[in-house]
Amino acid sequence: MTTAAPTNTEPPKEQLRSTLRSHHLTMLAMGGVIGSGLFVGSGAGIGVAGPGIVLSYVAAGALTLLVMRMMAEMAAAYPSSGSFSVHAERAFGAWAGFTIGWMYWLTLVVVLALESTAAAVIVHSWLPAVPQWLLVLLFMAVFTAINLTEVANFGEFEFWFALIKVAAIVGFLLIGVLAIIGVLPGGDSGALDGDLLPHGWAGVAAGLTIAVPAFGGLEIVTIAAAESDDPARATGRAVRSAVWRIAIFYIGSMVVIVSLLPWSDEFLDVGPFAAVLDHIGVPAAAKIIELIVLIALLSALNANTYAAARMVFSLARRGQAPTLLARLSRTGVPWPAVLASAAFGFVGVVLNLLWPRTIFLHLLNAIGAVLLLVWILVACSQLRLRPRLPAASPVRMWGHPYLSWAALTAMVALLGLMAVRPDTRVQLISSAVLAAIVLTVGLIRGRRRIAATEK
Template identity: 55%
Template structure:
């Protein structure tokens, strides 16, 4: 049943997202707290060569997105890579990719909600962090339960603020480097080589930097999930993916280059935002509070996007019989997820039960994070630590299998093609395997790989067991057609 997939698939969901929503989701989705704060840890281990670390990690993410874009533009679906994996490799692959990604999103959602609550608590100490978490979850649940355009509008303005912050940062950094700012001397390029050279910790530092920063690129996949709810999914996802190269180079590599040029890399430390240090150095007043606001918005943006992505993923799993069918209820009359009647209404086409299911587990994750952050929740977090790499691997394997089928059955659907197929696809798979092996050799990252491997193995066992039972059931029906 998976040998001849149709190039497109009808969805009962609304088409309420506009191209501007998807474009800004693509622009802002790549900019998160991992960049604004987490990049400090990468600079601390790699020095100025963190630029190379981001180039390597960014190249991996870019290649995966290109593969995903090829499949999603040819076969748009709300389940994105989970649907592609099922078509390419079988039910077990679609089941595994979908549930692993859903689990990843709802666990990480707790980290984002808790971190945003800590920032808000700093501004308003009278309100406890748990109360802030409740406010955030209620607001974004309400937004996701109504028309999908509300999610799009939230993400549009969140992304606009993040993009503006990065652009202003880059401009100020360049002005500081060339000495254009008042009361400043030109910084020049001395900091790139002045403290132990460009590679102060050698290539080992670059590799450690890759392990630190590669997961900051997670979240780009949501663009291909959201594309299914636009008027022209194939065109929308194609445009979003094509601009990935520019986004990665401009926002990540560009800002890292500015940071290690304006200040000595030894001035950075893990846990502190390098952006704050640079803004302080160039004389921007209240730099810390400004960046706190930007990080706060980035966290809320990620929370909103993860809630959206998780609800659409579990809805897609339910469509394919891999999750309870009760989750197929959509607002506006699409009762069983198959008709889509009324899904074009103002609040129609929203999988509300899927949203509530994702929120419910998100609340559980938040409670575990607040109650047992160093035990139960830490194990959950470790169990999804390397899941993104497993999902990316399934995307690459799916593209290897599907490319030939699409060329044979619907070549006109290949409006976006993977570069140098199949060589770059194989190279990407080798790169992902290399990152996993390197994580196993790293004392800090090893628990994430082992726990994630355990979680993945458990899901695979369930998936294979379901497929085996399904095949036995089909065989029994053929042998005994009379009920």
């Protein structure tokens, strides 16, 4: 495939406002990945790997650390609201930026529907008199409104959301450690008696397919960097601090869970955090975790609305989306991009409510492997762009090019693992079909633009 010359990235007119601070970016990075996937979904990982899920999360955390370092290196050199889409375009041409940008945007707007619906289900269980559809409408309207105000307001909301989630994880770890050492009840369950790898290394590998997607969301910090007061330094600082802390939170949580409960406990599938707290004897454990999951969902709804709007705004600025979406308000907010992203989120909500097991399920499968495809293109872009990056950049990839190639090899191997596992094969095939469709559209558009230019 020939490499097309990249189009202009982020034209200088009408810039986004640089009002996000470093503490906003740090908490955005940390909060972006601490979601319902950790509080509820990690039970599935424990089911397939047993105590070996700890090793799965160690490997996933190491891979995430390398990918985020590569992403931060490019974001520090070329801060842009399009982030990895812009970097892919610089590295390989407009087709690459178009493909990964639109795939990521489609992923976010589908996830918006999932998150708003899940949040509505929780609140509806507390307030059954309030219709679920009305709660979805309320959540979508509130966070659309937040994203239409100054970006600093978004940053403050996300800062406090993330702080609550981090406090919840820290509290869980402290309670868990106290139980393990015998200060609190529940530490004598014999959870670690017997085989620590009940499904062998194959189980650990299978756990990777669940652990890696759980780290999705960190990439939002490189999108937000374009609206920070010091993009280069703030990006590196946020990624450095967030990745290590998140790895500790995830790995530490898994250690606590498998130390206190047998990996085959039937309640782990429902919610491992609630099961552990209930085992220790914490009153109303299920309700506490339910509240934290609600906060996590609303935080993700806020962050993903922001990221979707900035990505499609960047695509519009580069001529790869309707030019209307490149407009800014007087406060520097891409309001048409926010409204367009929220609108497609509403469409997804309708599909989820009407056809959850047909149309919406196909959409979920189609975005199942997009994160891994994004990460693979990040690694390819970093390897291609490294010789062009400023030598004085404040963020540099460790052990380049060896660790970059190691991360890329590991991700390709993970794709292979998804292909052989029946439960992930459908997601991989659906995501590949989506990628092929978007890529085809991007190539056709590129050829038409070249033909129009030659005329």
